[in-house]
Amino acid sequence: xxxxxxxxxxxxxxxxxxxxxxxxxxxxxxxxxxxxxxxxxxxxxxxxxxxxxxxxxxxxxxxxxxxxxxxxxxxxxxxxxxxxxxxxxxxxxxxxxxxxxxxxxxxxxxxxxxxxxxxxxxxxxxxxxxxxxxxxxxxxxxxxxxxxxxxxxxxxxxxxxxxxxxxxxxxxxxxxxxxxxxxxxxxxxxxxxxxxxxxxxxxxxxxxxxxxxxxxxxxxxxxxxxxxxxxxxxxxxxxxxxxxxxxxxxxxxxxxxxxxxxxxxxxxxxxxxxxxxxxxxxxxxxxxxxxxxxxxxxxxxxxxxxxxxxxxxxxxxxxxxxxxxxxxxxxxxxxxxxxxxxxxxxxxxxxxxxxxxxxxxxxxxxxxxxxxxxxxxxxxxxxxxxxxxxxxxxxxxxxxxxxxxxxxxxxxxxxxxxxxxxxxxxxxxxxxxxxxxxxxxxxxxxxxxxxxxxxxxxxxxxxxxxxxxxxxxxxxx
Ligand SMILES: [Zn+2]
Numbered sequence: 352x353x354x355x356x357x358x359x360x361x362x363x364x365x366x367x368x369x370x371x372x373x374x375x376x377x378x379x380x381x382x383x384x385x386x387x388x389x390x391x392x393x394x395x396x397x398x399x400x401x402x403x404x405x406x407x408x409x410x411x412x413x414x415x416x417x418x419x420x421x422x423x424x425x426x427x428x429x430x431x432x433x434x435x436x437x438x439x440x441x442x443x444x445x446x447x448x449x450x451x452x453x454x455x456x457x458x459x460x461x462x463x464x465x466x467x468x469x470x471x472x473x474x475x476x477x478x479x480x481x482x483x484x485x486x487x488x489x490x491x492x493x494x495x496x497x498x499x500x501x502x503x504x505x506x507x508x509x510x511x512x513x514x515x516x517x518x519x520x521x522x523x524x525x526x527x528x529x530x531x532x533x534x535x536x537x538x539x540x541x542x543x544x545x546x547x548x549x550x551x552x553x554x555x556x557x558x559x560x561x562x563x564x565x566x567x568x569x570x571x572x573x574x575x576x577x578x579x580x581x582x583x584x585x586x587x588x589x590x591x592x593x594x595x596x597x598x599x600x601x602x603x604x605x606x607x608x609x610x611x612x613x614x615x616x617x618x619x620x621x622x623x624x625x626x627x628x629x630x631x632x633x634x635x636x637x638x639x640x641x642x643x644x645x646x647x648x649x650x651x652x653x654x655x656x657x658x659x660x661x662x663x664x665x666x667x668x669x670x671x672x673x674x675x676x677x678x679x680x681x682x683x684x685x686x687x688x689x690x691x692x693x694x695x696x697x698x699x700x701x702x703x704x705x706x707x708x709x710x711x712x713x714x715x716x717x718x719x720x721x722x723x724x725x726x727x728x729x730x731x732x733x734x735x736x737x738x739x740x741x742x743x744x745x746x747x748x749x750x751x752x753x754x755x756x757x758x759x760x761x762x763x764x765x766x767x768x769x770x771x772x773x774x775x776x777x778x779x780x781x782x783x784x785x786x787x788x789x790x791x792x793x794x795x796x797x798x799x800x801x802x803x804x805x806x807x808x809x810x811x812x813x814x815x816x817x818x819x820x821x822x823x824x825x826x827x828x
């Protein structure tokens with residue numbers, strides 16, 4: 352989802368504020384929603400609605416507003432600030448197609464630097480945070496601190512994700528729909544400061560000055576923070592793949608209690624040769640979760656194609672069935688669903704499934720769902736798959752001399768770097784609005800501030816489930 356600030360006009364250098372005292376720390380913050388929709392649309396849409404999941408609004412507009420207030424209250428209970436936070440909110444048509452959509456976008460309306468009590472000099476802060484830190488409302492007369500937009504057409508029109516509109520209930524039971532409360536929490540997170548004001552596409556600072564974000568963002572290849580880089584270094588750092596991490600103490604400490612160990616494929620055995628050791632995998636949304644007790648067996652390739660590949664989309668030949676029985680099957684991606692392959696291999700007695708990617712893409716999870724699948728499955732990249740096939744070339748009909756263990760790496764948390772810092776989203780192809788200002792998609796469990804909203808999110812923004820608030824604490828909340 353896009354996170355670019357809608358307005359970023361005010362360079363509030365050298366603000367002279369008369370008074371700057373703050374009373375005792377408040378136990379919470381106040382968040383006010385400023386409904387900027389026109390009559391009859393968005394939050395004012397009078398289409399009748401039935402109560403859903405604890406949301407008893409009587410119109411579509413009322414239900415949207417109730418969901419928004421619910422999300423705002425969760426943030427208000429979490430934050431502390433003596434200055435009420437105003438969110439200018441609107442439901443309006445956003446980018447949409449039949450199979451993809453921008454759910455929403457949000458950001459700071461104004462940013463500030465060198466205000467009284469600013470923790471770091473020459474550094475941009477979002478308006479809501481700057482107001483908290485200085486104890487005075489910094490917003491221009493009459494403006495809010497955050498602007499948030501949400502897609503008013505989602506799921507309601509054939510050209511805008513038909514069938515998967517916003518779920519307006521408050522109880523996390525969104526099913527196949529998109530949980531609006533989770534989307535609202537995510538977008539408010541951006542508006543509160545989970546965003547960079549530096550241009551990730553060019554590497555240029557806003558108005559020549561770094562953002563607070565740049566002090567914490569490090570490239571793990573040279574351990575250099577963005578604040579200390581030149582434009583071109585930042586631009587390249589943003590598209591390095593899995594190369595950016597968050598170097599903040601709160602996130603670092605919280606991650607150990609939130610993130611699960613990283614799934615892995617461990618290869619060993621007489622014939623393993625150079626393929627021996629740990630390999631990155633994408634784990635499966637079906638079948639048993641990978642855990643400390645790895646599922647181990649000899650790796651055996653399945654061959655049911657003239658090319659020498661194996662798809663496992665049809666019941667296995669006797670020779671293939673003999674090869675995979677009691678072993679871990681290696682199959683190629685393609686031609687049928689992952690769960691179909693898994694079920695066919697399971698029926699033949701395989702203990703696990705390794706799917707070889709058929710593109711040059713980095714590994715990603717295996718999607719799908721089928722409660723009948725009881726064997727674990729992972730995806731490896733194409734190059735690793737080819738090396739493993741070569742290592743198994745001299746196998747017998749039931750043994751390859753290559754042993755595969757499907758489990759987790761107890762030394763590594765999912766979505767962290769080599770020193771356990773949580774990684775940020777930095778795909779090799781720059782994705783405006785998504786790159787850099789989100790957590791890595793490799794985090795497990797899924798995090799609120801990943802670039803897309805996953806169906807298994809809680810409505811929590813802080814430990815023990817979520818790393819959003821720890822990051823905001825790192826930048827000054
Ligand atoms: Zn986002």
